[in-house]
Every structure is written in structure tokens, then in C-alpha cells.
Amino acid sequence: MTHPSEEIYCEKSDQLDGKRIIMGITGSIAAVECFSTIREFIRHGAEVIPVMSEEAQKIVTKESLQFASGYEPITDLSGMAEHVTLMGDKEDADLLLIYPATANTISKIANGIDDTPVTSMASVALGTGIPIAIAPAMHQAMYDNPAVRSNLDKLGAWGVEFIGPRLDGVRAKVATPEQVVACTSAILSDHPLKGKKVLVIGGRSEEPIDSMRLITNHSTGLMAVCLAQAAFNKGAKVDLWMGGCSVSLPEYIETRRFESVKDLVEMVDDIDHDIVIVPAALADFTPSEQAEGKIPSELAFDLKLESVSKVLPLIRKRCPTVIGFKAESGVDRKELIERARDRLVKYDLYAVVANDIVAAGKESSSVILVREDFTEDISGTKLQISESILDQCFGDL
Numbered sequence: 273m274t275h276p277s278e279e280i281y282c283e284k285s286d287q288l289d290g291k292r293i294i295m296g297i298t299g300s301i302a303a304v305e306c307f308s309t310i311r312e313f314i315r316h317g318a319e320v321i322p323v324m325s326e327e328a329q330k331i332v333t334k335e336s337l338q339f340a341s342g343y344e345p346i347t348d349l350s351g352m353a354e355h356v357t358l359m360g361d362k363e364d365a366d367l368l369l370i371y372p373a374t375a376n377t378i379s380k381i382a383n384g385i386d387d388t389p390v391t392s393m394a395s396v397a398l399g400t401g402i403p404i405a406i407a408p409a410m411h412q413a414m415y416d417n418p419a420v421r422s423n424l425d426k427l428g429a430w431g432v433e434f435i436g437p438r439l440d441g442v443r444a445k446v447a448t449p450e451q452v453v454a455c456t457s458a459i460l461s462d463h464p465l466k467g468k469k470v471l472v473i474g475g476r477s478e479e480p481i482d483s484m485r486l487i488t489n490h491s492t493g494l495m496a497v498c499l500a501q502a503a504f505n506k507g508a509k510v511d512l513w514m515g516g517c518s519v520s521l522p523e524y525i526e527t528r529r530f531e532s533v534k535d536l537v538e539m540v541d542d543i544d545h546d547i548v549i550v551p552a553a554l555a556d557f558t559p560s561e562q563a564e565g566k567i568p569s570e571l572a573f574d575l576k577l578e579s580v581s582k583v584l585p586l587i588r589k590r591c592p593t594v595i596g597f598k599a600e601s602g603v604d605r606k607e608l609i610e611r612a613r614d615r616l617v618k619y620d621l622y623a624v625v626a627n628d629i630v631a632a633g634k635e636s637s638s639v640i641l642v643r644e645d646f647t648e649d650i651s652g653t654k655l656q657i658s659e660s661i662l663d664q665c666f667g668d669l
Contacts, residue, residue, distance in 0.1 A: 277342035282317045285655075287457050287505055289317030291366045294358055296390035297337070297345075299327025302372035302409035302446035306332060309371060310340040312449040316457070321358065321365075322346070325377070325388040349389055359396035366460055368397040371435075372409030372446040375420045381406075382423035398430065405433040405459055409446035412439060433459050438523070451524040457505040465666050466507030471545040472500040473587075475515030477533045477555045481575065482563035491553035493517030494635070495597075495654050499549055500525050502658040508547075513539060515552060532558065533580040540583070543590035547666070550587065551597045551625070555580055584619045594619075595665065598626045605640070612642040623665055641665075 282289060293313060297303050310320045322337040322345035334345045346354050358364055370377065370390060377390060386395040397404050406427065414420060415437065428434065435455040436447030447455070458466075474496020479487040497519050500512045504525055512527045513536070521527050530536045533554050557577035567573060588594050596619065598612045612626035627639040638651040641664055650660045 275342045276339065277311075277314050280311060280315050282315070284315040286317045288313065288453070288460070291317070291456075291460060292319045292321070292364075293456065294321050294323060294365050294368045294393060295341075296323045296325075296368060296370040296373075296377075296393055297328040297332070298325045298370065298372060298374045298377045298388075298390055299331060300372040300374045300409040300446070301331060303328050303331040305446055305449065306371065307336055307340045309449040309452055310337065312453050313456070314341070316453055318456075323354075323358075323389050323393055325390045327374075328390075346389055349392055355386075355389070355392040355396050359393050359400060359402055362400055362402055365397075365402055367456060368393055368402055368404045369407070369435075369452070369456065370394065370404070371407040371452060373406045375408075375410045375414045375417065378406065378408065378420060378427070379423045382426045403433065403459055404431075405435055405456065407435045407447045407452060408437045408444055410437075410444050412442055412444045415439075415444035436524075447524070450522070454501065454504055454522070454524060458507045461505065461507035463506035463662075463666075464668065465503060465547075465662060468508045468547060468666075469511075469545040470500075470503045470508040471511045471513065471543060471548045471591075472496050472503065473513045473536070473548065473550045473552045474499070475517040476553045477536070478516045478531050479555050479558040479580075480532070480562045481559050482565065482567045484566040487555060487557075487559070488516060489553050489555075490629075491517075492519055494519050495551045495637075495658070497521065498654040498658040499551060499661070502655060502662055503549075506662060511545070515554075533583065534558070536583055537581050537586060540586045540590060543587060545591055547593045547595070547622075548587050548591045549595045550584065552583075553599070554583060584615075584621070588619055588621070593622045595623045595625065595661070596621045598624050599629045600626070601629045609640060609642055609647055612640065616642060616644065623661075625661060 297306050313320050320341045321343045322341055324345045324347045337345045349355055380391045381394045386392040435452055437444035475493035476489050476491040500510050504510045510525050512525050515530050558580050560576045560578045584596055598615050600608055608626045612624040616624045624642045625639050636653050641648040650657050
């Protein structure tokens, strides 16, 4: 009989397929998030084995986590020596994730105290070299306690990774399930992009006519978000520069915003990245003057436009590896490739992604990846296309 957890296996992706994650759950109220986090892991292909401290069992039940994971949670260390069988060899598990981690548990691990199943797992994992990730959750005053900060620094020096927390001035909130899965993918990645600095520039420019009206386009920014997420999942250090957009932005990716092409041009000098990817839909023209306030709706007026700076050549001066995008309408495949190749040569780009504008704002698309020596047709969701672009361009770095 199929366990309910198997029904959602790889439902979203296979990016963690074959990975075994031991989840140590401690006595923070944020333990209530474990159910959805475990399920999110399974949707991306991971196997999750819960380990619970005594305090965690006061907040969530063993039965709920067994239903979520398909495994009976470990709540005591028995004669089976579970801490050794799960953590005693690097081949036994891919990651020990402590989610959520209280100040108490963090401090115990940093000082070699292993008096719960969770801290015992950490003691053995530190000795065998199994990667450890900790997702802190506590009141922010506790997080800012010098002793806790010192213990966090000590663990960081030992190679322990931290996921979150999300600070709101009062609480150090545990990371979201989506952030935990993304960070876990990054930690476990062996992709050539791991450690590379990648900048994604996306969204739409918005050129003001007056204080209310503007010239823009239909770009939603979805492709840029998908590219940033895909690069992050592969272990890259990702920055996202986003213009106007109609999609949610991942809070775990460092993001800067711009409005007009002029704003973006002023940001270019900050580029110090290994790779820049530019799916942004940028204006070719902007009003020569911006009216103060709102032009009365009954008043006719002439709108004079002037050309804006081309951004790709400026970016190319700052980075040797730039991927541009070329959107066209009403041209056949051959013509689309020729126009993409013209852009590739004109701006000395690493690659150009060509597509028809009908894909703007849609979840799925078809594109043509054009490089100096080959072309490749790619179809699927925009996240799948993003994964494929990165693999095709940088899978053999």
C-alpha cells in the first residue's frame, strides 16, 4: 500500500531526488512549520527522517510527522544507536537539518553537549563531516544575545550553514519552507556554478510621462525570478535586480529595484559578478521631459521621445560572461535565430536566448538558446527552461 507521502514525491521537481535529510526538530513554537517543510522536501524528491527532542514533542505530535514523512520519528536513542546508524558515515545521510533550532540547542551543539536525540545527531555529524544546516527560530533579543552570537560564529567557523532567520525587529522567525528547500539544494549542489557570483536583471522598465502615467510593457519578471532561483539552487551567489514586475520575489535572494533605464544604467558600475543574465524588457525610448504632477485628462498634448542608453554594452564592459535575451514578433525560426546571432556578435555576448513575445507573462514557453557554435530549442515551464539554460551554458565550467 502506498503511503500518502509517496503520492507527492517529485511533484514539483527532482532537484533533491535521492537525497536523505535528517531533520532535527527542537522545542520552538516554529516546530509547527515542520509538517509543511517536510512535505515541501518530498515534493522535490528528498527523503526526510524526523528526529525530535522531548520539548519538540510538546508542540507537534509524532503521528503528524510520521504522516508527513512516511517515517516514524526518532524521539529517543535506543540500543539501535540511531545517532550512529544515521550519522556515523558520510554515506548514511546527505544533510542534518536542524529546523527549527532554539538558542538552547544551538548553544549546546557549539559546546559539545549532546543530551537530546537532536544534539547527539549533531555531535556525530560534526565528527564524520556530514553537512549540517541550522535554521534558527527565537525572539530577536535572544538571537542578539552575545553568547548566542558567539556560538553561531563558532559553528559557522566549523562549517555549519545557516538558513535564515527572517528578522522583523521583534522576532528571528524560522525560514520558510521554500527558502529551506532552496538553501538545501544550494548546500548539496555540486554544479559548476556553485560559488560563482551571478546577477540576474529582469522585469520591465517604466519610463515616466508625468507623476501618474508611464510607458512600460507586458513583462511580468517571471523568467528573471526563475533564472535567479535556478542559479541559487545550483549553489551560485545570486543577486537579482528587478524593474517593474507582477510576480512575488524570493525573499532569500538579495534584490535591488530599478524603475527606468536611467536608474539601471546608474547601477551598472556596481557589477562585479562572474556572470550576468539579462531577461529584462527595457525601453528603447523615454519621454524627453517628465511633466510635474498629473497632466489634466482633458488636455491634449504631444509626447516627444528620445532614445535611451543601450544597457547590454555597458554591462559587457563590467563582465565577460553576459547572456542577453531577444524577443521578436511575427518572424519565423530562421529569422529569429539570425537576429539573435546578430545581437550575440554585436555586443560580444556569451549567449542569447531568443523567443516570441507571445510568451510574456505565461508560465510555460519555448525559446532558442543561441551561442557562437550551436543553437538549442528549449521548451517547458520557465523554471525548467532556466535550469536548461544554465546547464547548457555552464554545466561544463
